Amino acid sequence: MTLKYADRMSRMKASDIRELLKLTQDPTIISFAGGLPAEELFPVEELMEISQKVLEDLGGKALQYSTTEGHIPLRKAIAKRMKKLGIDMTEENILITNGSQQGLEFSGKLFINEGDVVLCERPTYLGAIDAFKAYGPEFIEIQTDDNGMIMEDLERVLKETKKVKFIYLVPDFQNPSGRTWNRERRKRLVELANQYDVAIIEDNPYGELRFEGELLPAVAHYDTTGNVVFLGTLSKIFCPGLRIGWIAAKKEVIEKYVLIKQSSDLQTNTLSQMQASMFLEEYDIEAHIEKIKNLYRTRRDLMMKTMKEEFPEGVSWTYPEGGLFIWVVLPEHMNGRELAIKALEQNVAYVPGGAFFANGGQENTFRLNFSSMDEARIVEGIKRLGKVLREEI
Amino acid sequence: MTLKYADRMSRMKASDIRELLKLTQDPTIISFAGGLPAEELFPVEELMEISQKVLEDLGGKALQYSTTEGHIPLRKAIAKRMKKLGIDMTEENILITNGSQQGLEFSGKLFINEGDVVLCERPTYLGAIDAFKAYGPEFIEIQTDDNGMIMEDLERVLKETKKVKFIYLVPDFQNPSGRTWNRERRKRLVELANQYDVAIIEDNPYGELRFEGELLPAVAHYDTTGNVVFLGTLSKIFCPGLRIGWIAAKKEVIEKYVLIKQSSDLQTNTLSQMQASMFLEEYDIEAHIEKIKNLYRTRRDLMMKTMKEEFPEGVSWTYPEGGLFIWVVLPEHMNGRELAIKALEQNVAYVPGGAFFANGGQENTFRLNFSSMDEARIVEGIKRLGKVLREEI
Numbered sequence: 041m042t043l044k045y046a047d048r049m050s051r052m053k054a055s056d057i058r059e060l061l062k063l064t065q066d067p068t069i070i071s072f073a074g075g076l077p078a079e080e081l082f083p084v085e086e087l088m089e090i091s092q093k094v095l096e097d098l099g100g101k102a103l104q105y106s107t108t109e110g111h112i113p114l115r116k117a118i119a120k121r122m123k124k125l126g127i128d129m130t131e132e133n134i135l136i137t138n139g140s141q142q143g144l145e146f147s148g149k150l151f152i153n154e155g156d157v158v159l160c161e162r163p164t165y166l167g168a169i170d171a172f173k174a175y176g177p178e179f180i181e182i183q184t185d186d187n188g189m190i191m192e193d194l195e196r197v198l199k200e201t202k203k204v205k206f207i208y209l210v211p212d213f214q215n216p217s218g219r220t221w222n223r224e225r226r227k228r229l230v231e232l233a234n235q236y237d238v239a240i241i242e243d244n245p246y247g248e249l250r251f252e253g254e255l256l257p258a259v260a261h262y263d264t265t266g267n268v269v270f271l272g273t274l275s276k277i278f279c280p281g282l283r284i285g286w287i288a289a290k291k292e293v294i295e296k297y298v299l300i301k302q303s304s305d306l307q308t309n310t311l312s313q314m315q316a317s318m319f320l321e322e323y324d325i326e327a328h329i330e331k332i333k334n335l336y337r338t339r340r341d342l343m344m345k346t347m348k349e350e351f352p353e354g355v356s357w358t359y360p361e362g363g364l365f366i367w368v369v370l371p372e373h374m375n376g377r378e379l380a381i382k383a384l385e386q387n388v389a390y391v392p393g394g395a396f397f398a399n400g401g402q403e404n405t406f407r408l409n410f411s412s413m414d415e416a417r418i419v420e421g422i423k424r425l426g427k428v429l430r431e432e433i
Numbered sequence: 434m435t436l437k438y439a440d441r442m443s444r445m446k447a448s449d450i451r452e453l454l455k456l457t458q459d460p461t462i463i464s465f466a467g468g469l470p471a472e473e474l475f476p477v478e479e480l481m482e483i484s485q486k487v488l489e490d491l492g493g494k495a496l497q498y499s500t501t502e503g504h505i506p507l508r509k510a511i512a513k514r515m516k517k518l519g520i521d522m523t524e525e526n527i528l529i530t531n532g533s534q535q536g537l538e539f540s541g542k543l544f545i546n547e548g549d550v551v552l553c554e555r556p557t558y559l560g561a562i563d564a565f566k567a568y569g570p571e572f573i574e575i576q577t578d579d580n581g582m583i584m585e586d587l588e589r590v591l592k593e594t595k596k597v598k599f600i601y602l603v604p605d606f607q608n609p610s611g612r613t614w615n616r617e618r619r620k621r622l623v624e625l626a627n628q629y630d631v632a633i634i635e636d637n638p639y640g641e642l643r644f645e646g647e648l649l650p651a652v653a654h655y656d657t658t659g660n661v662v663f664l665g666t667l668s669k670i671f672c673p674g675l676r677i678g679w680i681a682a683k684k685e686v687i688e689k690y691v692l693i694k695q696s697s698d699l700q701t702n703t704l705s706q707m708q709a710s711m712f713l714e715e716y717d718i719e720a721h722i723e724k725i726k727n728l729y730r731t732r733r734d735l736m737m738k739t740m741k742e743e744f745p746e747g748v749s750w751t752y753p754e755g756g757l758f759i760w761v762v763l764p765e766h767m768n769g770r771e772l773a774i775k776a777l778e779q780n781v782a783y784v785p786g787g788a789f790f791a792n793g794g795q796e797n798t799f800r801l802n803f804s805s806m807d808e809a810r811i812v813e814g815i816k817r818l819g820k821v822l823r824e825e826i
Contacts, residue, residue, distance in 0.1 A: 043632050043660060043686060044598060046546045046568070052692045062500070079493035087496065087704075091484035100472035103480065103672035107455070138531050138676075142698040149567065153439045170696040174542065175439070205437060239436050267436060279496035281703030283531075293436060299445045303563040305535040309702050310674030311480075 051173050063389055070421035073389040075364055076412040081332055082279045086323055094314045106310045108302045110136025114317035118286055125247055126257030133288050135297050136308045140245055140285035143271035144171035146300045147241050151205040152177045159207040163396035165215045168208055179398035188221030191228050198236040206239040211259050212247040213363025216396045216407035230262040240268045245276050246363035248329055251337035253361050266290035274316055277329050282312040336411050343410045343418050350426025352433045364411040376406040386424040444566050456782055463814035466782040468757055469805040474725055475672045479716055487707045499703045501695045503529025507710035511679055518640055519650030526681050528690050529701045533638055533678035536664035537564035539693045540634050544598040545570045552600040554582055556789035558608045561601055572791035581614030584621050591629040599632040604652050605640040606756025609789045609800035623655040633661045638669050639756035641722055644730035646754050659683035667709055670722050675705040729804050736803045736811050743819025745826045757804040769799040779817040
């Protein structure tokens with residue numbers, strides 16, 4: 041007996057990050073691999089209070105089936121908070137998802153026919169590559185610099201390429217590069233998308249985690265025609281375990297996403313939606329975000345200072361003004377995957393950069409996470425990594 | 434600006450049940466439409482205790498990212514409980530999903546190429562039709578009687594049809610018909626699937642909710658080659674709001690499902706998995722199931738007694754030995770959709786049966802849910818429905 045799978049399964053492979061994330065469960069490993077938020081800041085006490093209150097107030101309703109679109113007070117609270125990023129929407133524009141990864145998967149399902157073209161940053165978030173890949177698109181990677189996609193390259197590709205369905209980007213403190221698009225490019229991106237009649241998938245999990253400088257408006261802020269789909273999440277500003285993400289888009293588009301959500305898993309967890317909603321309404325999430333930013337800023341600064349001291353010449357890295365990640369570029373003859381094995385022998389983990397290129401390539405790179413390890417482990421881990429780098433360079 | 438969707442979206446339409454479920458949020462409506470478990474039995478007090486204990490014991494870990502496969506103690510507890518249905522598996526055979534609807538969606542993704550054939554019962558669960566439809570299969574409906582699919586019809590179709598990928602069924606107290614497969618057919622189904630080299634998707638949300646007679650082994654109990662994929666859920670024996678379902682299959686198959694889960698939403702809610710796990714380990718779920726069965730048995734009996742008194746001659750219905758649903762067949766000239774509008778005018782809702790036929794058809798049917806309305810509303814609702822039926826027959 042051999043089960044016959046669908047052809048798409050040949051495109052779906054176990055990812056590097058997955059194997060590495062398994063390692064991070066081993067507490068002896070200093071892991072800069074995952075994208076884990078700092079656990080010590082999760083509002084555990086508050087959740088204990090909230091759990092009681094929600095169950096006292098709402099009883100069985102909190103454990104019952106609910107609507108596919110999501111809990112209305114949560115959608116309202118999210119719509120209100122999005123104004124911070126310059127997005128003017130109501131709860132009717134919002135569908136609650138099981139984390140923002142589900143927004144990526146649904147976007148693949150909504151837009152991609154096999155052979156369609158998806159434009160993405162070079163490098164780009166590997167979870168998005170995985171989600172879209174199931175639907176068989178061709179990826180075209182757009183060149184990037186410290187301010188986002190290079191607009192001339194994007195325009196050239198849009199001009200030359202048929203069947204572009206959408207442009208995917210992480211505009212703030214990108215995963216994996218840590219880089220941020222400037223205002224000018226955000227605006228220009230929307231103009232180009234309008235001109236060439238393609239959608240934009242704006243994946244914005246880190247936008248509010250800016251440690252310095254001015255908060256930038258989301259790409260969706262510049263939207264004039266409703267072609268931007270915004271993916272948000274509470275994972276990085278509240279906690280990821282409750283799996284609360286959302287899709288925000290114009291109403292006709294949200295209606296399509298709702299159909300997909302309904303056949304995919306009916307709805308997101310009722311209790312967790314009510315808990316998240318109470319946290320947003322009755323607790324001070326802005327103060328909570330300040331705490332997160334203060335801790336991550338300290339950790340970023342410490343990691344970068346230690347990198348400067350320990351990493352050999354010829355190795356360079358980005359300077360993230362927020363978020364969770366630093367992107368490291370090695371001399372061209374070096375290989376981030378091979379080096380990862382040597383680092384693991386020293387009980388240090390990171391994610392090799394090759395996995396973040398939709399069409400493969402640039403193996404002389406890796407991604408470091410600075411949010412999840414405490415200060416002592418950051419120093420010790422970077423020292424060990426520096427030693428490996430100095431030996432191998 | 435017109436967004437260009439994928440071709441599959443033309444197959445995805447808003448379903449009847451969805452529109453009807455929206456109505457059930459109106460408390461003035463007596464709803465026999467949804468498949469809502471009785472809210473008053475949800476273990477609210479226990480969940481309050483559990484929420485505190487999980488957060489006290491595990492702190493931030495309960496709010497952090499976790500593995501795609503799911504929380505190991507929960508998978509172990511589920512494996513142990515599945516022995517009740519005659520399934521001998523370990524946690525390695527189990528992937529936790531966001532409700533069992535997600536298991537249906539993933540099964541479509543894993544197996545179906547456009548144009549492949551899916552065999553299903555006539556009638557079948559409409560959520561499964563919706564989930565599979567996205568992947569563009571051809572459905573062939575197998576004739577059924579009170580003991581499940583008619584094996585001669587199944588064998589004939591398997592013999593005549595190429596590209597059958599799997600056989601989908603709800604063996605116990607089926608949604609919508611309330612009917613149950615006998616042992617002989619379960620065994621024969623597995624033999625035929627082996628012979629013709631096709632998978633079986635066993636969707637088993639109600640198996641444990643048997644009010645009378647002997648608990649039957651799951652179809653997966655008869656599996657000898659690993660071609661049965663079992664979909665389970667805690668929605669009907671614990672609560673649906675936490676969205677805890679699972680896929681159980683041989684290890685190589687689970688590995689494929691894990692890849693799909695990872696790109697779809699990374700993982701199921703961490704906190705809810707821990708809560709469910711504690712409920713299964715430290716509370717008496719068997720006693721809880723007894724309570725549910727007692728209440729549902731009473732409601733079923735009352736509904737059937739009232740139907741017998743109030744429904745006119747020429748209308749027939751199934752006798753479910755468990756589960757949540759009764760299936761009503763009207764005289765052929767009558768139409769369940771048209772009648773639903775008349776019933777709604779009397780503030781009574783049910784789901785018209787036509788939606789449960791993968792290729793359309795048999796409109797002279799409807800589904801009644803007996804689990805969610807209290808006794809007074811059951812009597813009142815069936816009386817009103819009887820009046821409508823007597824007027825229209």
